[in-house]
Every structure is written in structure tokens, then in C-alpha cells.
Amino acid sequence: MQDLIQLIQQYWRNYLFTDGYHFTGIAVTLWLLVVSIGIGFCLSVPLAVARVSKRKWLAGLVWLYTYIFRGTPLYVQLLLFYTGIYSLEIIRNHELTASFFRSGMNCTLLAFALNTCAYTTEIFAGAIKSTPYGEIEAARAYGMSWFTLYRRVILPSALRRALPYYSNEVILMLHATTVAFTATVPDILKIARDVNSATYQTFTAFGIAALLYLSISFTLVWLFRRAEQRWLAYLRPQGK
Numbered sequence: 001m002q003d004l005i006q007l008i009q010q011y012w013r014n015y016l017f018t019d020g021y022h023f024t025g026i027a028v029t030l031w032l033l034v035v036s037i038g039i040g041f042c043l044s045v046p047l048a049v050a051r052v053s054k055r056k057w058l059a060g061l062v063w064l065y066t067y068i069f070r071g072t073p074l075y076v077q078l079l080l081f082y083t084g085i086y087s088l089e090i091i092r093n094h095e096l097t098a099s100f101f102r103s104g105m106n107c108t109l110l111a112f113a114l115n116t117c118a119y120t121t122e123i124f125a126g127a128i129k130s131t132p133y134g135e136i137e138a139a140r141a142y143g144m145s146w147f148t149l150y151r152r153v154i155l156p157s158a159l160r161r162a163l164p165y166y167s168n169e170v171i172l173m174l175h176a177t178t179v180a181f182t183a184t185v186p187d188i189l190k191i192a193r194d195v196n197s198a199t200y201q202t203f204t205a206f207g208i209a210a211l212l213y214l215s216i217s218f219t220l221v222w223l224f225r226r227a228e229q230r231w232l233a234y235l236r237p238q239g240k
Contacts, residue, residue, distance in 0.1 A: 004204050007195065014191045015208060024186040026212060032177045032187065036112035037170055043117045048124035048158075049150060062121065069118035075179045077115060082107040082183045104183035112180075116173050123165045127158035160231045167224035171217055178213075188212050 013019070017027040051062040069077065085091055086101040100106050131154050139153045181190035192209035196202050 007199060007201060007204055008208070011191070011195050014195070015188065015212060019186070022186060025188050025191045026216070028180075028185060029174075029177050029187045030216070032108060032112060032180055032185070033170075033174050035109055036116055037173060039109075039113040040115075040117035040120050043113070044120035044124055045155065045159075047117065047121040048128055049155075051121055051125035052128050066118040066121050069115050070122070074111065074115050074176050075182065078108060078111040078179055078182055081111045104185050108180045108183045108185050112173065112176070115176070116169060119169050119172075120166065123162050123169060124158060127162035127165075128154055130161070131157055163224065163228055163232060167221070167228075170224070171220055174213070174216060174220065 015025040018024055023031070047062050047065075050058050051066070053059050081101070082104060085107075086098070091097045091101055135153055135157060136149065139149045144152065177187055178189045180187045181193060184190070188209050192205045195208075196205035199205065
């Protein structure tokens with residue numbers, strides 16, 4: 001117990017937010033999660049609309065993208081972005097691309113954003129397809145254009161109904177951030193590995209990391225449950 005207290009006293013700042021020079025631990029993990037989820041969400045909405053489009057070539061291109069990123073491990077995708085792409089001469093010969101792909105953080109965010117976007121696109125596309133036909137017919141009866149129909153009826157309804165499935169994707173993305181240490185990003189797991197190397201207290205070092213991930217997961221679950229209670233209240237059976 002005394003060893004645990006000493007380890008926490010010595011490394012708690014590293015686990016939570018900084019090592020004195022850079023952001024580390026929870027701060028970096030949450031940054032990776034929020035930015036990748038944010039980018040993925042913004043990209044997935046128009047891609048989901050394209051995924052259910054009647055234009056087969058457009059839907060096919062989106063399907064190919066989601067198939068590739070859902071069919072390959074995130075770890076492999078991160079390695080391709082972090083080490084594979086930079087090995088290409090065309091990338092190294094341009095200052096902008098070379099600078100971007102030299103950064104482990106940039107490569108990690110890119111891999112995470114594209115990966116979660118692929119899963120989120122399929123989630124939202126499925127929700128769009130399951131939109132009750134009566135809602136669409138009612139909107140058309142009001143003379144809504146295609147754009148207005150999606151903006152005011154289909155997307156708001158689909159995004160609300162997709163919330164339980166999307167919450168699972170966010171939790172899985174939190175767990176997936178553990179591969180960020182591959183690109184030398186100082187997330188929670190990277191700090192735990194460093195602490196283990198410095199102290200050889202394996203159980204304590206990784207146990208603290210597990211508790212931090214567990215705390216974040218419970219917080220996210222609680223937030224999504226609150227959101228579901230508010231935005232999906234109309235789906236609950238009404239008492240007589």
C-alpha cells in the first residue's frame with residue numbers, strides 16, 4: 001500500500017495532464033477522443049446520406065471506404081499512416097505533407113478520425129434507411145425539397161434513433177485510443193508503460209490506467225444515457 005501511495009504521489013500529474021513540459025495522460029486521451037469523434041461525426045453525416053443515395057457509383061464509393069476501414073485493424077491503419085505513408089517519396093518531397101506525417105499526433109488523429117467515421121457512417125446510414133415512411137410522405141405532402149426533407153425530418157429523426165448505437169462507438173473509440181502509444185503519443189497507456197519501466201510495479205502502473213479508463217467510460221455512459229432520456233423520450237411507452 002505504501003508503494004502505491006508513493007507511486008501515485010510521484011506520477012499522478014503524468015497520469016492526469018502533464019509531465020511538466022507536455023500534456024500527457026488523461027488530457028491527451030480525451031483530446032484524441034474528442035477531436036477524432038468530432039471530425040468523424042462531421043464527415044459521417046454527409047457520407048451517410050451518400051451511402052443511401054440512389055446513385056450507385058456514389059453509394060459504392062462510400063461503401064468501399066467503410067469496407068476498407070472497418071475490415072482492417074485500427075492498429076494496422078495507424079502504422080500505415082505513421083510509418084508507411086512517410087516512406088513514400090512523393091510525401092517526403094513536399095514540405096507540407098512531410099511535416100504533417102512526421103507528427104505522431106497528426107497521424108494518430110487522422111487514423112482515428114477516418115476509422116470512427118467509417119463505423120459512424122454505417123450507423124447513421126442504417127438509421128436513415130429505417131426512417132418511417134410516413135414521416136417522409138408527410139414531409140413531401142408539405143412540398144419540402146430534398147435538402148429540406150433531410151435537414152428537417154430525416155436527419156434529426158435518424159440521429160436521435162442512432163444515439164444508442166453511436167454511444168457504443170464512442171466507448172469503443174475510447175478503448176481504441178490505447179494504440180496511440182505506437183506513434184509515441186503520451187496517452188494514459190503510454191504513461192503507464194513509462195511508469196512500469198521506471199518502477200517495475202506492473203500491476204500498480206497498469207491498474208491505475210485501467211481505473212482511469214473505467215472512470216471515463218462510466219462518465220460517457222452516464223452522459224449518453226442522459227441524452228437518450230431527453231431525445232428518445234418519445235419512443236418510451238406511455239403509461240395509461
